[in-house]
Amino acid sequence: MNPLGVAVVPPEERASPFARFDLPRLLLVVVCVAIGIFLILPIFIVIPISFSSAKFLQFPPPGWSLQWYQAFFSSPAWMNALKTSATIAVPTTILATLLGTAAALAMIRSKFPGATLINAVIMAPLIVPLIIAACGIFAVFRIWGLIGTIGGLILAHTALAIPFVVVTVSASVRTVDQRLEQAARGLGASPLVAFRRITLPLILPGVLSGALFAFVTSLDEVIVSLFISTAQVRPLAVQMWSDVRGAIDPTIAAVSTLLFGFSLGVLLLVSLMRRPSR
Amino acid sequence: MATTRQLADQPEVGALAPTSLGRMRLGTTALVLPASLFLLITFVYPVGLLLLRSVSFPTWGIENYATIFQETIYLRVLANTVVISGAVTLITLLLGYPYAYLMATGSPLTQRAMAFVVLVPFWTSILVRTYAWLVLLQRRGLVNRTLEWSGLITEPLDLVHNRIGVYIGMTQVLLPFMVFPLFAVMSRIDRSHLQAASNLGAPPTQVFIRVFLPLSLPGVIAGVLLVFILSLGYYITPALLGGPRDIMIAQLIQEQIGEFGEWGIGAALATVLLIGTVLLAALLNRFIKLDRIWGGQT
Amino acid sequence: MSSGSGIPAAVAGHGDLQIRNLRKTYSNVIAVDDVSLTVHQGEFLTLLGPSGSGKTTTLMMIAGFVPPSGGTIVLGGRSLTVLPPHKRDIGMVFQHYALFPHLTVAQNIAFPLEMRSLRKSEVERRVQAALDLVRLPDFGARYPRELSGGQQQRIALARAIVFEPSLLLMDEPLGALDKKLREHMQLEIKTIHHDLGVTVIYVTHDQEEALVMSDRIAVFNHGKIEQLGSPSDLYDRPATPFVADFLGESNFIPATVTAVEMHGLRLRYDRADLVANVAPAVAVGDNVTVTVRPEKTLILPVEAPGSERIGRENWICGTIADVVYLGESRKYLVHLSGGVTLIARQQATSIDMPMLQPEQEVVVGWHANDCVVLPGQSEAGAEVTSAGAEAREMTTRGVA
Numbered sequence: 001m002n003p004l005g006v007a008v009v010p011p012e013e014r015a016s017p018f019a020r021f022d023l024p025r026l027l028l029v030v031v032c033v034a035i036g037i038f039l040i041l042p043i044f045i046v047i048p049i050s051f052s053s054a055k056f057l058q059f060p061p062p063g064w065s066l067q068w069y070q071a072f073f074s075s076p077a078w079m080n081a082l083k084t085s086a087t088i089a090v091p092t093t094i095l096a097t098l099l100g101t102a103a104a105l106a107m108i109r110s111k112f113p114g115a116t117l118i119n120a121v122i123m124a125p126l127i128v129p130l131i132i133a134a135c136g137i138f139a140v141f142r143i144w145g146l147i148g149t150i151g152g153l154i155l156a157h158t159a160l161a162i163p164f165v166v167v168t169v170s171a172s173v174r175t176v177d178q179r180l181e182q183a184a185r186g187l188g189a190s191p192l193v194a195f196r197r198i199t200l201p202l203i204l205p206g207v208l209s210g211a212l213f214a215f216v217t218s219l220d221e222v223i224v225s226l227f228i229s230t231a232q233v234r235p236l237a238v239q240m241w242s243d244v245r246g247a248i249d250p251t252i253a254a255v256s257t258l259l260f261g262f263s264l265g266v267l268l269l270v271s272l273m274r275r276p277s278r
Numbered sequence: 279m280a281t282t283r284q285l286a287d288q289p290e291v292g293a294l295a296p297t298s299l300g301r302m303r304l305g306t307t308a309l310v311l312p313a314s315l316f317l318l319i320t321f322v323y324p325v326g327l328l329l330l331r332s333v334s335f336p337t338w339g340i341e342n343y344a345t346i347f348q349e350t351i352y353l354r355v356l357a358n359t360v361v362i363s364g365a366v367t368l369i370t371l372l373l374g375y376p377y378a379y380l381m382a383t384g385s386p387l388t389q390r391a392m393a394f395v396v397l398v399p400f401w402t403s404i405l406v407r408t409y410a411w412l413v414l415l416q417r418r419g420l421v422n423r424t425l426e427w428s429g430l431i432t433e434p435l436d437l438v439h440n441r442i443g444v445y446i447g448m449t450q451v452l453l454p455f456m457v458f459p460l461f462a463v464m465s466r467i468d469r470s471h472l473q474a475a476s477n478l479g480a481p482p483t484q485v486f487i488r489v490f491l492p493l494s495l496p497g498v499i500a501g502v503l504l505v506f507i508l509s510l511g512y513y514i515t516p517a518l519l520g521g522p523r524d525i526m527i528a529q530l531i532q533e534q535i536g537e538f539g540e541w542g543i544g545a546a547l548a549t550v551l552l553i554g555t556v557l558l559a560a561l562l563n564r565f566i567k568l569d570r571i572w573g574g575q576t
Numbered sequence: 577m578s579s580g581s582g583i584p585a586a587v588a589g590h591g592d593l594q595i596r597n598l599r600k601t602y603s604n605v606i607a608v609d610d611v612s613l614t615v616h617q618g619e620f621l622t623l624l625g626p627s628g629s630g631k632t633t634t635l636m637m638i639a640g641f642v643p644p645s646g647g648t649i650v651l652g653g654r655s656l657t658v659l660p661p662h663k664r665d666i667g668m669v670f671q672h673y674a675l676f677p678h679l680t681v682a683q684n685i686a687f688p689l690e691m692r693s694l695r696k697s698e699v700e701r702r703v704q705a706a707l708d709l710v711r712l713p714d715f716g717a718r719y720p721r722e723l724s725g726g727q728q729q730r731i732a733l734a735r736a737i738v739f740e741p742s743l744l745l746m747d748e749p750l751g752a753l754d755k756k757l758r759e760h761m762q763l764e765i766k767t768i769h770h771d772l773g774v775t776v777i778y779v780t781h782d783q784e785e786a787l788v789m790s791d792r793i794a795v796f797n798h799g800k801i802e803q804l805g806s807p808s809d810l811y812d813r814p815a816t817p818f819v820a821d822f823l824g825e826s827n828f829i830p831a832t833v834t835a836v837e838m839h840g841l842r843l844r845y846d847r848a849d850l851v852a853n854v855a856p857a858v859a860v861g862d863n864v865t866v867t868v869r870p871e872k873t874l875i876l877p878v879e880a881p882g883s884e885r886i887g888r889e890n891w892i893c894g895t896i897a898d899v900v901y902l903g904e905s906r907k908y909l910v911h912l913s914g915g916v917t918l919i920a921r922q923q924a925t926s927i928d929m930p931m932l933q934p935e936q937e938v939v940v941g942w943h944a945n946d947c948v949v950l951p952g953q954s955e956a957g958a959e960v961t962s963a964g965a966e967a968r969e970m971t972t973r974g975v976a
């Protein structure tokens with residue numbers, strides 16, 4: 001009867017006779033389904049292409065094969081890129097999670113002079129356009145001799161990943177009642193023990209999603225990596241970038257499918273971890 | 279008596295007192311140092327150095343700014359950037375508003391499902407998404423083939439390597455950033471306000487226009503600012519899906535520095551972009567705390 | 577204060593709200609269970625009951641925000657059940673006022689008038705009249721957040737009546753105010769009700785508020801109406817232990833009927849013989865509950881001369897367990913010999929009235945007219961008592 005039967009009648013009542021002939025709402029649902037399709041369906045297109053038997057990009061695929069996965073796993077360039085990405089992403093994740101978690105604890109748990117400034121420094125990578133970061137880091141890393149090194153890529157990726165860890169962990173630190181830790185201290189636990197036995201287990205889901213966030217940030221990062229990588233040290237995303245730009249070869253569909261599957265897995269993991277804290 | 283003493287020992291009261299709790303407090307504060315120092319060295323310093331080059335390269339002075347604000351090629355890119363960002367912001371608003379509305383007023387199950395749909399692209403590598411669009415939108419791509427097959431067109435349309443491609447790609451990438459703040463604000467609108475309007479005689483459309491819409495305005499402003507800010511500095515999607523006439527400022531910076539070694543011009547462009555971004559971000563921060571946007575995705 | 581039950585049948589009819597067999601079930605809860613009720617035109621009727629008893633749900637069904645699972649609602653001969661909320665023409669004051677935060681006070685009050693397409697000058701005139709009525713004539717330009725709780729309450733009231741609805745619903749409108757202001761607003765709402773002659777359905781869980789304001793009260797419990805009647809009906813002749821306990825304080829004494837007489841009953845509790853001047857449908861040998869209000873009792877030391885006992889038919893012996901000093905009165909907890917604890921309240925008529933002490937042997941007496949006999953003897957009685965106490969406690973907390 002009205003799009004606001006919606007808002008006026010509580011959601012539990014939606015299935016009632018009141019909402020039965022609700023044309024505007026039906027239209028709204030149709031529009032939203034279309035938007036949903038626009039958001040995710042294009043991504044799924046890479047899956048059938050990756051299993052295509054054609055020699056070049058063709059849709060629908062004339063037949064099915066695993067040739068592009070074979071091509072991916074037997075290509076030295078791709079395998080090298082995969083290895084490079086893993087070598088960068090794992091240390092980045094550890095470093096960013098440690099630094100970010102510590103910073104989040106401090107920022108939520110204590111007030112200190114200059115907090116606004118420090119907050120700005122830590123959140124800067126979220127605001128500063130990546131192209132600016134990339135040029136700046138490129139300039140400095142040239143001076144420091146870090147271009148084309150694994151170490152350089154780790155440092156750059158860690159910088160970009162820290163704020164994501166901080167926001168994720170902050171959100172869960174906020175939900176933990178600080179008096180729990182104080183109670184543990186009152187019962188004789190040292191500060192470290194109180195943190196490890198009480199606070200850490202409670203914020204662990206947040207820390208883990210922060211770590212996943214950091215890992216994905218490193219894996220997917222393109223722009224900064226483009227500037228500071230070389231043909232020898234070239235992460236997966238940069239390899240993909242040059243392939244997407246160049247000839248369209250379905251190997252990239254196979255890589256995309258693998259990455260997409262990985263993202264979906266991460267997303268499910270993150271939403272599973274969030275649930276208990278809600 | 280005992281109670282008073284215990285109270286005095288509470289950290290809220292004696293935050294920096296030299297008690298053991300006070301020391302712990304200082305220890306906690308110190309935890310912010312490693313990350314801050316790390317970012318100062320690997321992020322703030324590099325960005326600062328870049329900005330400095332806008333006035334120091336090749337020689338000291340403001341010629342670089344004079345150049346970018348006088349020569350048409352630069353001005354055209356600046357204009358392009360604002361126009362494309364504005365258009366993308368408008369499109370995401372038009373799509374995001376109904377989406378967030380249904381999400382905010384739907385059952386918990388609808389809400390979960392719709393949030394998931396927005397989060398999938400959010401978590402998927404931008405290269406994967408852009409590649410998918412390339413496949414779909416090219417002249418022999420799925421979209422053109424479907425349209426031809428259905429008889430709607432006889433000649434394939436140019437959907438990519440032009441403005442259309444940029445709009446489609448960027449809209450998909452940035453729509454989540456419109457939906458999150460809109461949803462956050464809409465879901466906090468008290469239903470009793472809508473009931474009151476209805477009770478006072480407002481038909482559904484009036485309830486929407488006169489009560490829901492104004493109450494959702496902070497979310498609209500936040501979403502618009504956020505998407506606009508992110509669009510301004512966008513690089514990958516316009517670079518891959520756009521054509522030579524759709525160059526945005528980020529591509530120009532990349533070209534100047536990465537290809538021509540024109541550090542001065544590139545840095546001046548970067549400074550302009552950063553100033554715009556920071557000003558808008560400061561404005562945005564008044565409507566919605568930035569960390570809430572990234573922190574509240576599920 | 578007019579007595580609602582006294583509205584002549586001839587007047588009742590055209591403007592009445594008739595609720596028949598109204599039900600609302602959620603997947604696993606029965607929120608409202610077969611409620612039937614007629615609210616007369618111009619009447620002030622209160623739905624009173626503990627939290628969760630279905631008052632709000634009933635009100636929301638009348639306003640049209642909750643579709644009933646069954647039953648009918650008819651206002652002035654017109655069925656409301658199929659009308660959407662905005663066509664019902666019912667004023668409502670929401671629990672937390674629901675003033676539009678983005679509109680000024682004047683715009684809030686003008687809202688229903690604009691929805692009815694009134695001329696601009698007429699809107700302005702009526703808005704000002706409504707502001708005058710709630711005695712905030714100069715507040716039109718403010719925003720709701722710039723008002724105190726009491727002022728917001730008045731604006732919400734002004735907005736609900738400015739379009740002259742024939743029925744006004746109020747859901748715990750004073751719940752968020754402190755005690756002083758509540759009492760003041762109670763009187764003000766009564767005055768406005770009187771002046772406008774609008775029918776009011778008022779929801780509260782505060783029994784005092786209900787007693788002060790209402791023509792009639794419907795006591796809700798578990799989605800049902802336990803009793804419907806004027807305040808004095810409910811207070812003096814409660815039909816169930818729940819009502820006796822929820823409105824004011826009550827003592828419950830289990831007893832056995834020993835004789836049924838023309839105008840009353842003879843009963844026995846422990847070693848005491850009691851009389852009650854009521855005649856409910858009970859027979860000799862039945863187990864019943866005698867209820868008596870603490871303030872209707874007289875408490876005397878056992879050694880008091882017999883002359884002081886004259887005039888009260890019922891006397892029970894006991895021991896004082898506790899004394900609570902309440903300023904204008906004293907409250908005694910008395911352990912009766914049969915194991916029941918009784919509450920007796922005495923006005924402090926003069927300062928030097930002797931205070932009875934704990935452990936003292938006493939007798940507690942009351943008139944045969946001052947007790948009500950309820951059928952059945954309750955384990956349930958005890959349960960109801962605690963539920964009532966809880967509800968009262970909540971009322972108190974609500975005030976704080």
Ligand SMILES: Nc1ncnc2c1ncn2[C@@H]1O[C@H](COP(=O)(O)OP(=O)(O)O)[C@@H](O)[C@H]1O
Nearest residue numbers: 012602605607626627628629630631632633634
């Ligand atoms: N939307 C709903 N979904 C499920 N149960 C509800 C809903 N609304 C009310 N109830 C239940 O119905 C009962 C009556 O609620 P309500 O009418 O709000 O009581 P009151 O206003 O007297 O406190 C309660 O048990 C409550 O939990």
Ligand SMILES: [Mg+2]
Nearest residue numbers: 628631632633
């Ligand atoms: Mg209620």
